[in-house]
Amino acid sequence: MDLKDTKFFNVTLLIVATLVVAKLLSVLLFPRSRKRLPPTVKTYPMIGGLARFLKGPVVMLREEYPKLGSVFTLNLLNKNITFFIGPEVSAHFFKAPESDLSQQEVYQFNVPTFGPGVVFDVDYSVRQEQFRFFTEALRVTKLKAYVDQMVMEAEDYFSKWGESGEVDLKYELEHLIILTASRCLLGQEVRDKLFDDVSALFHDLDNGMLPISVIFPYLPIPAHRRRDRARKKLAEIFASIISSRKGTGNSENDMLQCFIDSKYKDGRPTTEGEVTGLLIAALFAGQHTSSITSTWTGAYLLRHKDFLSAVLDEQKGLMKQHGDKVDHDILSEMDVLYRCIKEALRLHPPLIMLLRSSHSEFSVKTREGNEYDIPKGHIVATSPAFSNRLPHIYQDPDRYDPDRFAAGREEDKVAGAFSYISFGGGRHGCLGEPFAYLQIKAIWSHLLRNFELELISPFPEIDWNAMVVGVKGEVMVRYKRRKLSIN
Structure with a gap:
């Protein structure tokens, strides 16, 4: 050498x-790190996780939950999504402060639709103030006035039905609910003069929210271009209405007026752009949930005659007590109808995934006693569509049974908090839940009192391909107007 x-x-x-x-x-x-990481879904490298996710998150959960338990991770491209299934592991998801588990990063795909400067495009402190505007617009005194408008819209809409006929219930309810939402949320100017224009623009906004939009919200595809044009035109329409109201001093009893009158803690009033964005967010949050849930409620009632009889008996009792009058307080007495709606929503929550971004590491313990450390940077997810059907919480969970929520049984409360998460829960529970129930009750109390209904198409299937998961295809119903009101 x-x-x-x-x-x-x-x-x-x-x-x-x-x-x-x-x-x-x-x-x-x-x-060596002593982190107890959750088990990982086995997939092909690189794109395997994406393929499993796009196949359908609920399908993936059904396959992996029995094998991996209530906490597990899916590697999705350059992200790790850790799923929490069931109330035993969901407390941190729903209770954690925004500094630990944040909505903002995971819901950025909403920004092109809602617009700049609102909801997920602002710091948490500003978003909290904007949520306060929603809360004020949905307080009980406001809801009572909204109910009067809901009842009036339902009466007017169904007065156009004939003595008998066949209709697509899904189509009818979608149209009625956007009319109602336009009146209660967007204002009389939109409802009376601009409804067709605004409805078409919202349709383009809606169709611009695709699964690909979650990953690439600014991808230059035709649906996104139509979305952006619609968003710009809506901003112009609402700017004109806001300017007119401020100029004339006219004040209406609607959410638009609430947002116009709202002020931040420092005294700053809302801008036209903020009002527009908040209104769009409100309509998106309420329209889909109400139309989808009202359709499922009807389909189940017409399929299950025993529960249909129960809600009819409830309506008879209320009419004996109050006559034909329907207002906020009378709707609040409709406990049987409430349980029927709640059960439809348990089985078919429109939002099948709820997401957060983890800003700090935390630990979680499963009902089986396994403890896992969830790393900072993971996306944390839970699924109302899957968790609402867990057999250790709900008896025969795939069966429609509104009595599971009746006094003395209350399956959603026996297992503890976050057993029922169709409206989310905790810090980020849906502010519009009371509005949605009142709207659906107003519609179905009118239908039940005034029409005999029969489901003539097959029971509907779930449309898993939609961003907001709803009803697939037509829901054909034969109706016959009652000669007399129920008495």
């Missing part, structure tokens, strides 16, 4: 020795 080879050998030996010593020191000084 010559001198050059000897030097090379000595240098190599020194490097190897240094690495070995460094490794030994790291083991001694920095023990």
Whole structure:
């Protein structure tokens, strides 16, 4: 071995020795991580997780939950999504402060639709103030006035039905609910003069919210271009209405007026852009949930005659007591109808996934006693569509049974908080839940009192391909107007 080879050998030996010593020191000084990471869904490298997710999150959950338990991770491209299934592991998801589990990053795809400066495009402190505007617009005194408008819209809409006929219930309810929402939320100007224009623009906004939009919200595709044009035109329409109201001093009893009158803590009034964005967010949140849930409620009632009889008996009792009058307080007495709606919503929550971004590491313990450490940076997810059907919480969970919520049984309360999460829960529970129930009750109390209904198409299937999961296809119903009101 010559001198050059000897030097090379000595240098190599020194490097190897240094690495070995460094490794030994790291083991001694920095023990191996003791993190108890959740089990991981087995997929093909790189795109396997994406393929499983796009196949359908609920399908994936059905396959993996029996194998991996209530906490597990899916590697999705460069992200890790850790799923929490069931109330035993969901408390941190629903109770954690925004500094620990944040909505903002995971719901950025809403920004092109809602617009800049509102909801998920602002800091948490500003978003909290904007949520306060929603809360004020949905307080009980406001809801009572909204109910009067809901009842009036239902009466007017169904007065156009004939003595008998066949209709697509899904189509009818979708149209009625956007009319009602336009009146209660967007204002009389939209409802009376601009409904067709605004409805068409909202349709383009809605169709611009695709599964691909979640990952690439600004992808230059036709649906996104139509979305952006619609958003711009809506902003112009609402700017004109806001300017007119401020100029004339006219004040209406609707959510638009509430947002116009709202002020931040520092005294700053809302801008036209903020009012527009908040209105769009409100309509998106309420329209889909109400139309989808009202359709499922009807389909189940017409399929289950025993529960249909029960809600009819309830309507008879209320009419004996109050006559034909329907207002906020009377709707609040409709407990049987409430349970029927709640059960339809348990089985078919329109939002099948709720997401957060983890800003700090935390630990969780499953009902089986396993403890896991959830790393910072993971997306944390839970699924109302899956969790609402867990057999250790709900008896025969796939069966429609509104009595599971009746006094003395209350299956959603026996297992503890967050057993029923169709409206979310905790810090980020849906503010519009009371509005949605009142709206659906107003519609169905009118239908039940005034029409005999029969489901003539097959029971509907779930449309898993939609961003907001709803009813697939037509829901054909044969109706016959009652000669007399129920008495």
